[in-house]
Amino acid sequence: MKVLHTSDLHIGRSLLEESLLLDQEYILKQIIRVIKDEAVDVVMISGDIYDKSIPAADAVRLFNDFLVALSQCDCEVLIIRGNHDSADRLNFGSDLFDRLNIHIVTEYKGRITRFSKGNAEFYMLPFIKPFNLKDYLTEEEYASINSSNDMVKAVLRREHIDKNRVNILMMHRFVCKGDKYPETSESESMLNVGTLDPVDAGLLDAFDYVALGHIHKPQTIGRDTLRYSGTPMKYSFSEVNNHNGVVIYDTDTKKTEIIPLHPLREMRVIRDTYSNIMSMDNSKDLLRIELQDEPDVSTPLDELKKKFPNLLSLVPLTRRYQSRGMFAGRTEITARDSPETLFAEFFQLQTGREMNDREQAFLKGILDNMREELS
Ligand SMILES: [Mn+2]
Incomplete structure:
Protein backbone atom coordinates (compact mmCIF):
# COMPACT_ATOMS: atom_id res chain seq x y z
CA MET A 1 0.00 0.00 0.00
CA LYS A 2 1.32 3.45 -0.91
CA VAL A 3 1.09 6.26 1.63
CA LEU A 4 1.87 9.89 0.79
CA HIS A 5 3.24 12.25 3.45
CA THR A 6 3.17 16.04 3.24
CA SER A 7 2.72 18.85 5.77
CA ASP A 8 2.88 22.58 6.41
CA LEU A 9 0.87 23.72 3.40
CA HIS A 10 0.43 27.14 5.06
CA ILE A 11 -2.33 28.04 2.63
CA GLY A 12 -2.75 31.82 2.49
CA ARG A 13 0.88 32.56 3.33
CA SER A 14 2.56 35.48 1.61
CA LEU A 15 6.26 36.26 1.19
CA LEU A 16 7.28 39.83 2.01
CA GLU A 17 3.74 40.96 1.15
CA GLU A 18 3.77 39.08 -2.17
CA SER A 19 0.76 36.77 -2.43
CA LEU A 20 1.74 33.15 -3.02
CA LEU A 21 -1.80 31.95 -3.61
CA LEU A 22 -1.30 31.11 -7.30
CA ASP A 23 1.97 29.35 -6.44
CA GLN A 24 0.12 27.35 -3.80
CA GLU A 25 -2.71 26.48 -6.17
CA TYR A 26 -0.11 25.26 -8.68
CA ILE A 27 1.70 23.10 -6.12
CA LEU A 28 -1.52 21.60 -4.68
CA LYS A 29 -2.59 20.58 -8.21
CA GLN A 30 0.79 18.91 -8.61
CA ILE A 31 0.21 16.95 -5.39
CA ILE A 32 -3.13 15.75 -6.79
CA ARG A 33 -1.28 14.70 -9.97
CA VAL A 34 1.24 12.70 -7.89
CA ILE A 35 -1.58 11.00 -5.92
CA LYS A 36 -3.15 9.84 -9.20
CA ASP A 37 0.07 8.95 -11.06
CA GLU A 38 1.49 6.98 -8.14
CA ALA A 39 -1.89 5.39 -7.27
CA VAL A 40 -1.54 6.52 -3.65
CA ASP A 41 -3.85 4.71 -1.19
CA VAL A 42 -3.61 7.07 1.79
CA VAL A 43 -2.65 10.77 1.91
CA MET A 44 -1.35 12.19 5.19
CA ILE A 45 -1.16 15.94 5.84
CA SER A 46 0.64 16.51 9.13
CA GLY A 47 -0.62 19.91 10.19
CA ASP A 48 -0.43 23.62 9.36
CA ILE A 49 -3.04 23.44 6.62
CA TYR A 50 -3.59 27.17 6.88
CA ASP A 51 -1.01 29.82 7.63
CA LYS A 52 -3.28 31.69 10.01
CA SER A 53 -5.77 30.59 12.64
CA ILE A 54 -8.26 32.97 10.97
CA PRO A 55 -7.54 32.28 7.29
CA ALA A 56 -8.46 34.82 4.61
CA ALA A 57 -11.39 34.09 2.28
CA ASP A 58 -9.18 33.24 -0.72
CA ALA A 59 -7.17 30.79 1.43
CA VAL A 60 -10.38 29.04 2.50
CA ARG A 61 -11.48 28.90 -1.14
CA LEU A 62 -8.19 27.29 -2.22
CA PHE A 63 -8.33 24.68 0.57
CA ASN A 64 -11.95 23.97 -0.42
CA ASP A 65 -10.87 23.33 -4.02
CA PHE A 66 -8.04 21.10 -2.78
CA LEU A 67 -10.45 19.05 -0.63
CA VAL A 68 -12.81 18.60 -3.58
CA ALA A 69 -9.91 17.41 -5.76
CA LEU A 70 -8.75 15.04 -3.00
CA SER A 71 -12.26 13.61 -2.65
CA GLN A 72 -12.17 12.77 -6.35
CA CYS A 73 -8.97 10.74 -5.97
CA ASP A 74 -9.33 7.08 -5.15
CA CYS A 75 -7.72 7.34 -1.71
CA GLU A 76 -8.23 8.06 1.97
CA VAL A 77 -7.10 11.46 3.26
CA LEU A 78 -5.87 12.00 6.81
CA ILE A 79 -5.40 15.54 8.11
CA ILE A 80 -4.28 16.70 11.56
CA ARG A 81 -4.21 20.16 13.07
CA GLY A 82 -0.89 22.06 13.29
CA ASN A 83 -0.09 24.94 15.62
CA HIS A 84 -1.10 27.47 12.95
CA ASP A 85 -4.57 25.98 12.52
CA SER A 86 -7.57 26.87 14.64
CA ALA A 87 -8.98 23.58 15.95
CA ASP A 88 -12.62 24.64 15.57
CA ARG A 89 -12.26 26.22 12.16
CA LEU A 90 -10.27 23.34 10.65
CA ASN A 91 -12.79 20.95 12.18
CA PHE A 92 -15.65 22.57 10.24
CA GLY A 93 -17.60 19.93 8.29
CA SER A 94 -15.29 17.09 9.37
CA ASP A 95 -18.18 14.72 10.25
CA LEU A 96 -19.52 15.23 6.73
CA PHE A 97 -16.11 14.88 5.08
CA ASP A 98 -15.64 11.51 6.85
CA ARG A 99 -18.19 10.07 4.41
CA LEU A 100 -16.04 11.28 1.51
CA ASN A 101 -12.90 9.53 2.83
CA ILE A 102 -11.46 12.76 4.22
CA HIS A 103 -10.67 12.47 7.93
CA ILE A 104 -9.74 15.61 9.85
CA VAL A 105 -8.58 15.39 13.47
CA THR A 106 -8.08 18.61 15.41
CA GLU A 107 -8.56 17.49 19.03
CA TYR A 108 -7.37 14.87 21.47
CA LYS A 109 -10.16 13.00 23.23
CA GLY A 110 -8.36 10.64 25.56
CA ARG A 111 -7.05 8.29 22.88
CA ILE A 112 -5.18 9.00 19.68
CA THR A 113 -7.68 8.83 16.80
CA ARG A 114 -6.90 5.75 14.72
CA PHE A 115 -7.54 4.87 11.14
CA SER A 116 -7.11 1.37 9.70
CA LYS A 117 -6.50 0.53 6.09
CA GLY A 118 -4.89 -2.54 4.54
CA ASN A 119 -1.96 -3.71 6.63
CA ALA A 120 -1.49 -0.31 8.28
CA GLU A 121 -2.76 1.40 11.42
CA PHE A 122 -2.61 5.19 11.39
CA TYR A 123 -2.37 7.20 14.62
CA MET A 124 -3.48 10.80 14.13
CA LEU A 125 -2.15 13.04 16.90
CA PRO A 126 -3.04 16.70 16.30
CA PHE A 127 -1.06 19.61 17.79
CA ILE A 128 -2.14 19.78 21.44
CA LYS A 129 -1.05 21.40 24.70
CA PRO A 130 -0.70 19.66 28.07
CA PHE A 131 -4.02 21.11 29.33
CA ASN A 132 -5.81 19.10 26.59
CA LEU A 133 -4.90 15.98 28.59
CA LYS A 134 -6.27 17.20 31.93
CA ASP A 135 -9.60 15.33 31.68
CA TYR A 136 -7.94 12.03 30.80
CA LEU A 137 -5.13 11.67 33.34
CA THR A 138 -5.02 11.29 37.10
CA GLU A 139 -4.11 14.46 38.97
CA GLU A 140 -0.72 12.99 39.73
CA GLU A 141 -0.06 12.04 36.09
CA TYR A 142 -1.17 15.47 34.91
CA ALA A 143 1.00 17.28 37.46
CA SER A 144 4.08 15.37 36.27
CA ILE A 145 3.85 16.83 32.74
CA ASN A 146 6.48 19.57 32.45
CA SER A 147 7.40 19.39 28.77
CA SER A 148 6.22 18.31 25.34
CA ASN A 149 8.27 15.18 25.82
CA ASP A 150 6.35 14.32 29.03
CA MET A 151 3.10 15.04 27.22
CA VAL A 152 3.80 12.78 24.24
CA LYS A 153 5.04 10.07 26.60
CA ALA A 154 1.76 10.29 28.58
CA VAL A 155 -0.30 10.13 25.37
CA LEU A 156 1.60 7.13 24.00
CA ARG A 157 1.44 5.27 27.32
CA ARG A 158 -2.34 5.08 26.85
CA GLU A 159 -2.05 3.30 23.48
CA HIS A 160 -1.74 -0.41 22.82
CA ILE A 161 0.24 -0.74 19.64
CA ASP A 162 -0.26 -4.00 17.73
CA LYS A 163 3.15 -5.12 16.50
CA ASN A 164 1.51 -7.26 13.80
CA ARG A 165 0.36 -4.12 11.97
CA VAL A 166 2.41 -1.50 10.15
CA ASN A 167 2.05 1.40 12.60
CA ILE A 168 2.20 4.95 11.32
CA LEU A 169 2.12 8.07 13.51
CA MET A 170 1.15 11.54 12.28
CA MET A 171 2.36 14.31 14.60
CA HIS A 172 3.04 18.05 14.46
CA ARG A 173 5.90 18.76 16.88
CA PHE A 174 9.58 19.56 17.29
CA VAL A 175 11.34 16.16 17.40
CA CYS A 176 15.05 15.59 18.14
CA LYS A 177 17.34 12.60 18.10
CA GLY A 178 19.37 12.94 21.28
CA ASP A 179 21.01 16.38 21.14
CA LYS A 180 20.73 16.60 17.35
CA TYR A 181 18.13 19.25 16.55
CA PRO A 182 16.29 19.48 13.23
CA GLU A 183 17.36 22.23 10.84
CA THR A 184 14.90 25.11 11.00
CA SER A 185 14.08 27.91 8.52
CA GLU A 186 12.99 31.54 8.70
CA SER A 187 9.43 30.62 7.77
CA GLU A 188 8.60 28.67 10.91
CA SER A 189 7.34 31.43 13.12
CA MET A 190 10.02 31.66 15.80
CA LEU A 191 7.31 32.48 18.30
CA ASN A 192 6.34 28.86 18.03
CA VAL A 193 9.54 27.02 17.24
CA GLY A 194 11.67 29.40 19.27
CA THR A 195 10.77 27.88 22.57
CA LEU A 196 12.68 24.69 22.00
CA ASP A 197 10.69 22.01 23.74
CA PRO A 198 11.79 18.88 21.93
CA VAL A 199 10.22 15.46 21.88
CA ASP A 200 12.82 12.69 21.84
CA ALA A 201 12.70 10.50 18.74
CA GLY A 202 13.34 7.47 20.95
CA LEU A 203 9.75 7.71 22.23
CA LEU A 204 8.54 6.88 18.72
CA ASP A 205 10.42 3.61 18.20
CA ALA A 206 7.20 1.56 18.15
CA PHE A 207 6.15 3.22 14.89
CA ASP A 208 7.25 1.89 11.53
CA TYR A 209 6.84 5.33 9.98
CA VAL A 210 6.47 8.74 11.64
CA ALA A 211 4.96 11.46 9.44
CA LEU A 212 6.05 14.71 11.09
CA GLY A 213 4.99 18.28 10.47
CA HIS A 214 6.20 21.60 11.93
CA ILE A 215 9.74 21.94 10.56
CA HIS A 216 9.81 23.31 7.02
CA LYS A 217 13.01 21.78 5.65
CA PRO A 218 12.58 18.18 4.45
CA GLN A 219 14.75 15.93 6.64
CA THR A 220 14.99 12.63 8.44
CA ILE A 221 15.45 12.36 12.20
CA GLY A 222 17.77 9.49 13.04
CA ARG A 223 16.19 7.03 10.60
CA ASP A 224 14.79 7.06 7.10
CA THR A 225 11.25 6.34 8.31
CA LEU A 226 11.02 9.15 10.86
CA ARG A 227 10.87 12.37 8.94
CA TYR A 228 9.67 15.84 8.22
CA SER A 229 8.24 15.89 4.70
CA GLY A 230 8.91 19.64 4.74
CA THR A 231 6.72 22.22 3.04
CA PRO A 232 5.66 21.45 -0.55
CA MET A 233 7.23 24.77 -1.61
CA LYS A 234 9.69 27.32 -0.25
CA TYR A 235 8.33 29.94 2.12
CA SER A 236 11.43 32.03 2.85
CA PHE A 237 14.75 32.94 1.26
CA SER A 238 16.49 30.79 3.87
CA GLU A 239 14.99 27.80 2.02
CA VAL A 240 16.35 28.39 -1.50
CA ASN A 241 18.53 25.28 -1.32
CA ASN A 242 15.77 22.98 -0.06
CA HIS A 243 14.54 20.20 -2.31
CA ASN A 244 10.78 20.29 -1.80
CA GLY A 245 8.65 17.28 -2.50
CA VAL A 246 6.32 14.72 -1.00
CA VAL A 247 7.33 11.44 0.61
CA ILE A 248 5.86 8.12 -0.44
CA TYR A 249 6.09 5.27 2.05
CA ASP A 250 5.35 1.73 0.94
CA THR A 251 3.75 -0.24 3.79
CA ASP A 252 4.79 -3.55 2.20
CA THR A 253 8.48 -2.90 1.49
CA LYS A 254 8.73 -0.29 4.31
CA LYS A 255 10.83 1.86 1.98
CA THR A 256 10.50 5.60 1.36
CA GLU A 257 10.78 7.57 -1.86
CA ILE A 258 10.78 11.32 -2.48
CA ILE A 259 8.73 12.71 -5.37
CA PRO A 260 10.05 16.22 -6.16
CA LEU A 261 7.61 19.11 -6.67
CA HIS A 262 8.31 21.99 -9.04
CA PRO A 263 7.19 25.53 -8.19
CA LEU A 264 5.31 27.96 -10.43
CA ARG A 265 7.93 30.60 -9.65
CA GLU A 266 11.42 29.57 -8.56
CA ARG A 336 6.06 40.40 9.55
CA ASP A 337 2.72 38.86 10.37
CA SER A 338 -0.09 41.20 11.35
CA PRO A 339 -0.17 42.46 14.96
CA GLU A 340 -3.35 40.39 15.41
CA THR A 341 -1.55 37.16 14.49
CA LEU A 342 1.59 37.98 16.46
CA PHE A 343 -0.42 38.83 19.56
CA ALA A 344 -2.64 35.75 19.17
CA GLU A 345 0.50 33.58 19.09
CA PHE A 346 1.98 35.41 22.07
CA PHE A 347 -1.26 35.00 23.99
CA GLN A 348 -1.39 31.28 23.25
CA LEU A 349 2.24 30.86 24.27
CA GLN A 350 1.61 32.62 27.58
CA THR A 351 -1.74 31.11 28.50
CA GLY A 352 -1.80 27.78 26.65
CA ARG A 353 -5.11 28.56 25.01
CA GLU A 354 -6.54 30.56 22.13
CA MET A 355 -8.16 33.94 22.67
CA ASN A 356 -11.93 33.79 23.02
CA ASP A 357 -14.27 36.00 21.00
CA ARG A 358 -14.47 38.64 23.73
CA GLU A 359 -10.68 38.89 24.01
CA GLN A 360 -10.26 39.03 20.22
CA ALA A 361 -12.81 41.85 20.07
CA PHE A 362 -10.99 43.67 22.88
CA LEU A 363 -7.64 43.38 21.05
CA LYS A 364 -9.23 44.49 17.79
CA GLY A 365 -10.61 47.58 19.54
CA ILE A 366 -7.15 48.53 20.83
CA LEU A 367 -5.44 47.96 17.46
CA ASP A 368 -8.16 49.81 15.54
CA ASN A 369 -7.73 52.79 17.86
CA MET A 370 -3.97 52.72 17.38
CA ARG A 371 -4.30 52.53 13.60
CA GLU A 372 -6.74 55.44 13.60
CA GLU A 373 -4.31 57.53 15.63
CA LEU A 374 -1.43 56.63 13.36
CA SER A 375 -3.21 57.23 10.05
MN1 LIG B 1 4.45 25.09 9.82
Missing part, protein backbone atom coordinates in the same frame (compact mmCIF):
# COMPACT_ATOMS: atom_id res chain seq x y z
CA MET A 267 12.88 31.30 -5.50
CA ARG A 268 16.49 32.48 -5.64
CA VAL A 269 19.08 34.65 -3.95
CA ILE A 270 21.52 36.54 -6.20
CA ARG A 271 24.69 37.90 -4.62
CA ASP A 272 26.75 39.95 -7.07
CA THR A 273 27.77 43.43 -8.19
CA TYR A 274 25.18 45.78 -9.66
CA SER A 275 26.64 45.76 -13.18
CA ASN A 276 26.91 41.97 -13.23
CA ILE A 277 23.31 41.64 -12.09
CA MET A 278 22.08 44.15 -14.69
CA SER A 279 23.72 42.05 -17.41
CA MET A 280 21.86 38.88 -16.34
CA ASP A 281 18.76 37.64 -18.16
CA ASN A 282 15.42 39.09 -17.10
CA SER A 283 13.55 36.81 -14.71
CA LYS A 284 10.19 36.48 -12.99
CA ASP A 285 11.63 34.34 -10.18
CA LEU A 286 10.96 35.37 -6.59
CA LEU A 287 14.23 37.09 -5.81
CA ARG A 288 16.35 38.44 -3.05
CA ILE A 289 19.32 40.42 -4.35
CA GLU A 290 22.36 40.97 -2.19
CA LEU A 291 24.40 43.83 -3.66
CA GLN A 292 28.15 43.54 -3.31
CA ASP A 293 28.99 47.07 -4.40
CA GLU A 294 27.68 50.63 -4.37
CA PRO A 295 26.27 51.50 -7.80
CA ASP A 296 26.14 55.13 -8.86
CA VAL A 297 22.37 54.99 -9.31
CA SER A 298 19.88 56.91 -7.20
CA THR A 299 17.18 54.24 -7.10
CA PRO A 300 18.75 50.80 -7.61
CA LEU A 301 15.58 49.05 -6.46
CA ASP A 302 13.50 50.66 -9.24
CA GLU A 303 16.13 49.86 -11.87
CA LEU A 304 16.45 46.25 -10.77
CA LYS A 305 12.68 45.80 -10.65
CA LYS A 306 12.43 46.57 -14.37
CA LYS A 307 14.43 43.40 -15.00
CA PHE A 308 13.17 41.43 -12.05
CA PRO A 309 9.50 42.27 -11.37
CA ASN A 310 9.37 39.81 -8.48
CA LEU A 311 12.35 41.22 -6.65
CA LEU A 312 11.09 41.11 -3.07
CA SER A 313 14.15 41.92 -1.04
CA LEU A 314 17.20 44.05 -1.81
CA VAL A 315 20.00 43.77 0.70
CA PRO A 316 23.09 45.99 0.49
CA LEU A 317 26.17 44.14 1.70
CA THR A 318 28.53 47.10 1.96
CA ARG A 319 28.33 48.78 5.30
CA ARG A 320 28.43 52.40 4.12
CA TYR A 321 25.61 51.75 1.72
CA GLN A 322 23.39 50.21 4.36
CA SER A 323 23.32 53.43 6.35
CA ARG A 324 22.29 55.61 3.41
CA GLY A 325 18.66 54.61 3.54
CA MET A 326 18.35 54.15 -0.21
CA PHE A 327 16.40 51.00 -0.10
CA ALA A 328 12.90 52.24 0.29
CA GLY A 329 10.43 49.51 -0.52
CA ARG A 330 9.75 46.13 0.90
CA THR A 331 11.98 44.98 3.72
CA GLU A 332 12.01 41.90 5.89
CA ILE A 333 10.58 43.92 8.74
CA THR A 334 7.47 45.16 6.97
CA ALA A 335 6.73 41.57 6.03
